[in-house]
Amino acid sequence: MMRVKLDDTLLLQVEKPAKYIGNEWNMVKKDPESVEVRFAFAFPDDYEIGMSHLGMKILYHILNRREDTYCERVFAPWVDMERLMREKGLPLYTLETYTPISEFDIIGFTLQYEMSYTNILNMLDLGGVPVLAKDRNRSHPFVCAGGPCAVNPEPLADFIDFFVIGEGEEVIHEIIDAYKDWKGSGQDRNAFLELVAGIEGVYVPSMYEIVYYDDGTIMDIMPKSGKVPDTVRKRIVTDLDSADFPDDIIVPYIGTVHDRIMLELFRGCIRGCRFCQAGFIYRPVRERSPEKLNELARSSVEKTGYDEISLVSLSTSDYSALPEFCDNLLEFSEKERVNLSLPSLRVDNFSLGLMERASKVRKSGLTFAPEAGTQRLRDVINKGITDEDLKSSVQLAVAGGWNSVKLYFMIGLPTETMQDVEGIADLGFSLIESCRGIADKHGGRGLNITLSTSNFVPKPFTPFQWEPMDSIEVLREKQYHLKDLIRKRTRRIRYQYHDPEISHMEAVLSRGDRRLGRVIHTAWKLGARFDGWDEHFSFERWQQAFEENGLNSSFYANRRRDFSEVLPWDHIDTGVNKGFLVRECQKAYEGDLTRNCANGCSNCGASVYQAGICFRKDKNNSQGG
Amino acid sequence: MARALRFRFSRDERLKYLAHLDVLRLFERALKRSGLPVSYTQGFNPRQKIVFGLPMALGLTSSAEYADIEFDEDITPETFISRLNQALPDGIEVLDAVPLLKKGSIMSQITSAKYEVSFDVPQIMDPDEINGIVISFMDNEDITVMKKGKSGSKPVNIRPLIYSLSARKADGDGYVLDAFVSAGAENNLRPDLLMKALSQKTGLDLSVGSIHRRAMYASTFNEWKDPFEVAND
Numbered sequence: 001m002m003r004v005k006l007d008d009t010l011l012l013q014v015e016k017p018a019k020y021i022g023n024e025w026n027m028v029k030k031d032p033e034s035v036e037v038r039f040a041f042a043f044p045d046d047y048e049i050g051m052s053h054l055g056m057k058i059l060y061h062i063l064n065r066r067e068d069t070y071c072e073r074v075f076a077p078w079v080d081m082e083r084l085m086r087e088k089g090l091p092l093y094t095l096e097t098y099t100p101i102s103e104f105d106i107i108g109f110t111l112q113y114e115m116s117y118t119n120i121l122n123m124l125d126l127g128g129v130p131v132l133a134k135d136r137n138r139s140h141p142f143v144c145a146g147g148p149c150a151v152n153p154e155p156l157a158d159f160i161d162f163f164v165i166g167e168g169e170e171v172i173h174e175i176i177d178a179y180k181d182w183k184g185s186g187q188d189r190n191a192f193l194e195l196v197a198g199i200e201g202v203y204v205p206s207m208y209e210i211v212y213y214d215d216g217t218i219m220d221i222m223p224k225s226g227k228v229p230d231t232v233r234k235r236i237v238t239d240l241d242s243a244d245f246p247d248d249i250i251v252p253y254i255g256t257v258h259d260r261i262m263l264e265l266f267r268g269c270i271r272g273c274r275f276c277q278a279g280f281i282y283r284p285v286r287e288r289s290p291e292k293l294n295e296l297a298r299s300s301v302e303k304t305g306y307d308e309i310s311l312v313s314l315s316t317s318d319y320s321a322l323p324e325f326c327d328n329l330l331e332f333s334e335k336e337r338v339n340l341s342l343p344s345l346r347v348d349n350f351s352l353g354l355m356e357r358a359s360k361v362r363k364s365g366l367t368f369a370p371e372a373g374t375q376r377l378r379d380v381i382n383k384g385i386t387d388e389d390l391k392s393s394v395q396l397a398v399a400g401g402w403n404s405v406k407l408y409f410m411i412g413l414p415t416e417t418m419q420d421v422e423g424i425a426d427l428g429f430s431l432i433e434s435c436r437g438i439a440d441k442h443g444g445r446g447l448n449i450t451l452s453t454s455n456f457v458p459k460p461f462t463p464f465q466w467e468p469m470d471s472i473e474v475l476r477e478k479q480y481h482l483k484d485l486i487r488k489r490t491r492r493i494r495y496q497y498h499d500p501e502i503s504h505m506e507a508v509l510s511r512g513d514r515r516l517g518r519v520i521h522t523a524w525k526l527g528a529r530f531d532g533w534d535e536h537f538s539f540e541r542w543q544q545a546f547e548e549n550g551l552n553s554s555f556y557a558n559r560r561r562d563f564s565e566v567l568p569w570d571h572i573d574t575g576v577n578k579g580f581l582v583r584e585c586q587k588a589y590e591g592d593l594t595r596n597c598a599n600g601c602s603n604c605g606a607s608v609y610q611a612g613i614c615f616r617k618d619k620n621n622s623q624g625g
Numbered sequence: 626m627a628r629a630l631r632f633r634f635s636r637d638e639r640l641k642y643l644a645h646l647d648v649l650r651l652f653e654r655a656l657k658r659s660g661l662p663v664s665y666t667q668g669f670n671p672r673q674k675i676v677f678g679l680p681m682a683l684g685l686t687s688s689a690e691y692a693d694i695e696f697d698e699d700i701t702p703e704t705f706i707s708r709l710n711q712a713l714p715d716g717i718e719v720l721d722a723v724p725l726l727k728k729g730s731i732m733s734q735i736t737s738a739k740y741e742v743s744f745d746v747p748q749i750m751d752p753d754e755i756n757g758i759v760i761s762f763m764d765n766e767d768i769t770v771m772k773k774g775k776s777g778s779k780p781v782n783i784r785p786l787i788y789s790l791s792a793r794k795a796d797g798d799g800y801v802l803d804a805f806v807s808a809g810a811e812n813n814l815r816p817d818l819l820m821k822a823l824s825q826k827t828g829l830d831l832s833v834g835s836i837h838r839r840a841m842y843a844s845t846f847n848e849w850k851d852p853f854e855v856a857n858d
Contacts, residue, residue, distance in 0.1 A: 008684070008834065008835065012642075012683075012684050017642040018643050021639070021642055023639060023714065023715065023716065024714070025654070025658075025714050251654060253640075253643050253647045253650075253651060254643075254644075254647055255646075255647075255650075302658070303658070304654065305655060305656070305658035305712070306654065307654075307657060337665060
């Protein structure tokens with residue numbers, strides 16, 4: 001077995017060398033010779049990002065509980081480290097045993113963000129693994145991928161042997177078991193792929209043929225044999241309480257983005273905001289019980305020494321037992337000097353009191369996500385929040401001593417007009433106006449507001465999956481207009497916005513088809529990596545990659561699809577029906593709201609999983625039960 | 626049994642890539658895991674009452690780091706050492722501890738440190754010849770180098786900060802410089818700056834390898850003392 005040798009000539013030349021040495025508290029140590037399956041969990045971004053990711057912690061824990069398997073971690077080395085590794089001829093290695101990733105049985109990438117795709121190619125290449133799946137043979141590892149972006153696996157079909165759609169806790173065991181069977185059988189590589197293709201939730205792209213029309217749209221997606229299913233259905237964990245969840249998470253030496261214990265309250269979201277992919281692909285909503293969470297909080301603090309716990313979910317306020325749970329948790333955290341952080345909380349009297357109690361730190365900033373500047377557009381996206389809600393929330397916050405507020409919006413939403421864009425600034429002005437006087441009364445300074453706009457990117461499996469994205473020019477025009485408007489009126493509002501070129505590429509990759517594999521491959525060969533980082537992204541490079549392959553990025557980003565068009569991800573089934581998404585899209589144009597899952601079922605289709613909120617009997621659900 | 630302890634710890638090759646703040650965080654979490662009754666400061670953002678003798682630069686190994694720590698209950702040095710070591714990762718180890726009866730700040734007591742700096746030169750040289758060059762370097766009354774501070778670089782004469790220097794052959798390849806220099810809050814001489822000065826003034830083309838801190842001292846009335854000896858001064 002080969003181990004990469006690290007020394008000062010490497011590690012003292014790079015920034016934050018502790019990213020590359022492993023050996024953190026709670027890192028799992030096993031004898032690699034004693035296991036049957038070696039699994040490299042690969043995060044295609046920097047260590048500081050990857051170590052903040054809950055999914056990796058869960059799967060690392062689950063895999064390593066198996067005696068027959070050793071799961072190790074690998075991250076994308078930062079550019080300084082990569083350069084030195086290539087100079088010295090060092091292969092990409094795992095942090096647990098410094099083993100080159102080419103020596104593993106399976107390499108599993110998590111797909112959290114489209115702009116990390118080129119890092120996957122780069123990591124494979126740096127690890128001595130052929131970048132293209134078709135070039136791998138029996139001596140090479142299998143390369144798989146999962147995570148939210150895997151719901152449209154097509155752009156990565158050339159590079160990944162198989163995808164795992166949905167939640168990995170259960171299906172990963174079936175895959176490891178299948179691997180052991182295959183390893184003993186002496187059969188060829190394809191035999192294993194056929195084996196896993198039979199597991200629900202596993203998609204083997206090489207076993208499907210895509211047929212295109214002359215105009216580049218898809219005519220058909222066809223299984224190449226009867227051995228693979230027509231559609232691959234997402235896997236979920238039905239009962240979160242019985243799902244394995246780690247309390248002995250690895251404690252990094254260096255600060256990471258989310259350097260704390262993460263307690264996952266629930267999966268899914270009842271809200272159904274029409275732009276939000278997470279809100280659809282994680283359905284149905286399933287909660288973890290307060291008892292289980294309290295137990296996890298206590299054992300996690302004991303085993304990690306962390307002094308901060310963050311509650312994790314898509315919308316903390318929607319956790320059904322929040323007040324009781326928080327009371328109990330605060331009792332523990334105050335005694336143990338542990339801070340609680342409460343993200344994505346709706347602001348009201350209850351939550352402000354909670355935040356005051358939970359965190360002893362300075363009242364710095366509060367964040368809100370109205371997403372759109374006018375009531376009309378908020379109705380289009382099904383964001384059930386009014387100007388009045390927002391005004392009273394902000395007034396409460398200011399009266400409570402918070403003086404800086406950040407508001408998140410999107411520009412480029414379907415049906416948006418310049419009036420809606422101006423609405424963002426108007427909302428900011430009116431909030432400042434409405435809080436004048438309140439701060440004085442409470443001895444505080446006046447309100448400062450940050451308005452932040454991201455660029456709306458239509459995503460698969462949302463009601464907006466057929467929508468064109470605004471062009472780069474239009475997005476810029478809207479950004480400049482807003483910037484101008486704010487600068488002329490007040491100094492109390494800061495405006496932040498995102499690079500439309502990165503958003504454009506994100507849109508291309510998120511709704512791309514299999515032909516994009518060539519573009520990604522070319523872009524990587526031209527030097528693309530860390531595309532999610534402004535300082536490393538080059539739009540020109542991607543444009544060149546499109547040109548060289550005779551494809552057009554606007555076809556993917558800026559084209560309106562017909563409801564009848566075959567979409568590249570139509571053979572993936574997340575439980576939510578396409579018919580429901582069509583209805584939601586039509587309701588969006590009318591500005592009709594759809595009730596949330598807690599108030600009643602809207603028949604999205606996710607009840608096929610017979611889990612979570614679809615089965616809560618105390619609500620007036622017309623479905624499930 | 627005491628409410629406060631002064632302890633010595635080491636850091637080896639495995640954890641030398643941590644920066645000073647990472648080491649502080651590592652101790653904070655290890656102490657929390659250990660369940661030891663560490664005292665906390667009062668106020669908005671309570672911190673553990675632990676103070677370190679000298680910061681540890683990234684890349685430095687050491688067999689003589691010191692820190693003072695306070696507890697809410699009486700505790701024996703033995704209990705402290707064994708419980709904290711169980712909660713510390715491989716690569717940092719508590720070696721020794723003594724009761725601290727009087728509150729003093731280790732940070733203000735430390736005034737000097739001894740380093741072993743491994744280095745090499747392009748062509749093979751007699752260790753005595755190198756040592757001779759080092760001794761003549763010490764004959765300078767003024768060794769002014771540019772020192773980076775918070776507000777840009779400024780010239781500093783580091784000669785008064787060097788107490789003794791000598792070079793010898795290393796066990797393996799290369800050479801070792803034994804340096805006894807001023808350290809601490811007031812006049813800290815970093816070994817990397819010393820090596821830069823040595824290279825500049827003598828023309829030796831030095832490539833610096835590992836840097837190891839093997840002692841630190843407190844001074845009282847011009848006498849160098851072990852930090853444990855002055856724990857209750």
